[in-house]
Amino acid sequence: MENDRTTGQPRERSGFELVSPKDVLSRNDLTREEKIELLKQWELDLRAGMQTPAGEPPAPPMQSTLAEILDSLNALDARSNLVGHAGTE
DSSP, X not given: OOBOTTTOSBXXXXXXXXXXHHHHHHOSSSOHXXXXXXXXXXXXXXXXXXXXXXXXXXOHHHHHHHHHHHHHHHHTTOOOSSTTSTTOO
């Protein structure tokens, strides 16, 4: 099991649960850099989960969450690591 970087506790016991990208923005116990790191990793994880076998579009909730992640990165004046994807320019 992986440990939470800020507390050193196992993730499931860290008390660090995020429901939406906006939750990351509202955390006062995280630095700007930590927020950006979390959002970028969330984006990568989400994009990996959006891959469909036949190239079909992802389910709408995933698209909505991706837009929220990109908006949150923008609010932190950060950009996606994935150049050339919609919403990253």
